[in-house]
Amino acid sequence: MDAKSLRGLAHPLRVQLLGMLRSDGPATATQLAARVGESSGTTSWHLRQLAEHGFVEEDTGRGNRRERWWRAVHEHTAVSTGEFGPDEQGPLAAYLYEVASAHYRQSTAFLAERQRWSPEWTGAASLSDTFLWLRPEELGELTRRLHELLDEYRRPAEDGDEQVAVQFQAFPRSQP
Template sequence: MDGATHISDPARIRALAHPLRLELLDHLRDAGEASATECAAQVGESVASCSFHLRILAKYGFLERAERRGKEKPWRIAREAANLNSRPDPDVPGSMHAVQELASLTVTREADRVSLFLAQAAEEPPEWVEASTIATSAFWATAEELAELSEQVQHLTDRFRGRTADPSARPDGARHARLLATLNPDPAPRQGA
């Protein structure tokens, strides 16, 4: 659907479903590469804890070692993992539950970020507050139409690609921003309800 490689292996998906691992992946996407010590300083965890979680992410193919820097052994996002998307597979037992777990954690993390921004909005420059939005929409669509819209939403930020890895590509005044979008049908009524 979106050009991403879909993973449905429950063990690989569960390896992602940990708040610190998601935080480490976020940092490595931004930094390009970092050692366990650098990650620990960024995320506020111990080096030992970061090292453990980095190794788990590597074990499941999400990270790989970058070129050694003296005594430092930095990590980076694995090339094969750069465009991964978790999707349940009805033929893979446990994949639906694993995807639900990861998706729930992701929504919670992103909602917490939005709440933090809103709590600090009075301290933000007005142009950043005015540039931000929280929008909802309700509409009727078929599964095919929803899938098409999902693909379009996933590509909304393509024009900003490359700015994380190459700071010189960022315009003056650019800040790290996020898009949180969910597209899903309303839950079906439960039987007997």
Template sequence: MSTSPAPRMLDVTALKALGHPLRVQLLDLLASYGEQTASGLAARLGESSGSTSYHLRQLAKHGLVEEVEGHGSKRERWWRRPAGGFQVSMEAAEHNPAARILVHSVARQIEQRRAAALADFLDHGMEALPEEWLDSSVLNTINLQLDAQQLQDISVRTMEFLTKIADEYRGAGGADARPIQLHFNAFPLIDPAAGPTPDSER
């Protein structure tokens, strides 16, 4: 059983490297489909291989992607996401307005990619996937009333639990394995009708 390293918390410098939307797409494709070449990624995205190659090199400077050693050639290098993944933290921009905008932009791009993947599943899953894959999928929402500490407790325990389960299956896919994404969101709902919260008034 392989155990994933703890997620890397991105600092402002690394976040700046993700400021270009294409770089977020590249990271998403490498996470979903594994090792790829710049030309393979370009074909998926409808971009030139020169463009994807440039952006992969920029991501590599900040350790967000890495070249696969012993795979490929000088003309056709293979790239992958480092093990462990990363997290975007609002704490990195708590006292820096410019960095706060950057964090919001990167987090928004990541969430847009997630939403697009879910939309593709909803729009095309019935036609594209065998019945057993549809039966094995689930879209679930749980509504609770929590304070901030309780939400943090659920978030930490859920991620620990999911990571433990995912590590049991990492690298164990068979011949019919498909790329799979697991989305579990936990967040306080923002109700415009409720007015400002005490924290927002300070």
């Protein structure tokens, strides 16, 4: 992702809309507006901005002349934060903040509805953390290997599956 694309995504509503299109599949601006509590005009404008930057596209196989459907172009977005220059740090920070906020909302939504899941699902779920002492190259290797492991589990949905949010964060921690 370059700085121009990043600026196109670094907006709270755009991060949210793109996330919904990725997790729930194609939708119209009106459907998305109802889910996020915005007007369809607002969501439509933000969807066009996402399309301009290559994150979403019109799903021409659905709808009609009055109903415009949108779908995500990619399954996920990966950003290597070290590749952005000093003048790009503002949009990068805005985007990363929105991603972290979305992860927080997903985690708390699970906790709020945890009792509706079976013991098998709640026992398999995890909200955990750990602290490691690493050098930058070790953190890079850990990140690469974890992404490879996640790719091994990527497949189309099957009967009995539930969509699972996997949130991975690894960053140096400031010492108190």
